[in-house]
Amino acid sequence: MPIKVYVDCTLGAGGHMEGMMQQHPELQTAVGIDVDPVAHSIAAERLAPLLGRPSGPTLHQLRGNYSDVLSLLSGCAAAGGPLVGRVDAMLMDLGVSSMQLDSAGRGFSFMADGPIDMRMDPGAALSAEELVNAAPEAELCRILRDYGEEKAWRAVARRIVTAREAGPITTTQQLVQVVGQTQLRGGNSSSSSSKRRGGGSGRGIHPATRTFQALRIAVNNEIVRLEQALPAAISCLSPGGRLAVISFHSLEDRAVKHAFMAAAGRPTPEQEALVSGPDGWRVLDSLAAAAQGRLITRKPLLAGPEEVAANPRSRSAKLRVFERAGGPAADGSSSKGSKRRRHAME
Ligand SMILES: C[S@@+](CC[C@H](N)C(=O)[O-])C[C@H]1O[C@@H](n2cnc3c(N)ncnc32)[C@H](O)[C@@H]1O
Structure with missing residues (x-):
């Protein structure tokens, strides 16, 4: 599926954004969100050579928390109208950036001396x-x-x-x-x-x-922010749009797994007791009816040895991907789901 609208919820130094712009010439609208103003300056400098071409994408840099992704995208004056429901690909690359870790004055690292600050948003x-x-x-x-x-x-x-x-x-x-x-x-x-x-x-x-x-x-209240962001991010996707999340901590991965399972109409571990009860089939049916899409990764993808050798930080990375229903299927028709499920999504 062509990616016309891409939202990077964790812009950082703009590395992923740069890759998307280079690999997707069809990209029209790119949005980079980050709480950190320093990240925005670095990303702006890195991405400048890729912008300004007549057929190239327009970049909107939004300073804010990804837990507010819905209101950030609603307030973004992008060509073609509101972005909510039009996002073909969205990324969250969680945690702290190398730039933040390497800045002693930010206080993220035990390797350097500095004030114990650790705020990603310096105004927090x-x-x-x-x-x-x-x-x-x-x-x-x-x-x-x-x-x-x-x-x-x-x-x-x-x-x-x-x-x-x-x-x-x-x-x-x-x-x-x-x-x-x-x-x-x-x-x-x-x-x-x-x-x-x-x-x-x-x-x-x-x-x-x-x-x-x-x-x-x-x-940075990271787990709560993430739990708030995931359903909001899913609601911003276009039919067939995908949300990819890279996590580095077991609590982050658990939040992603549960949010994706809930959005895919599957019982989360908290719902297991209900599902195994006498009316379990009713619970399963109503969860499935409310499904918004499907899991692309049933288990998280991990970095291979080559990637870990090139980028040791990827050693603990886990990637999960969710796809919103309604996109084109391989045969060109709209993607399948149960009649009831499709009805619930309309
Ligand atoms: C791992 S870095 C992303 C690196 C980026 N993918 C790249 O290629 O350069 C994570 C970034 O997410 C930002 N961030 C973390 N939590 C955030 C939140 N709740 N809302 C917005 N940005 C956040 C951090 O400030 C940091 O710049």
């Missing part, structure tokens, strides 16, 4: 410094356990609370010091011993990795 109210110095211990525990999957969550939270009693923790290296000394009772730890021994899924990672990841996800 909450920074990681406020979280580290003011969040109740129980909240720090929850963040470290759920978002960092940090085995030593209780010990790391305790160390942060003890350290901040002596004075505020303001720099990334201060935080690294605090976290780096944390030991789990029994020898399993978030510090050097887990680095040596692998520490389960934390094989060979820096002891502060999980703490920094957890704080970043909390500061």
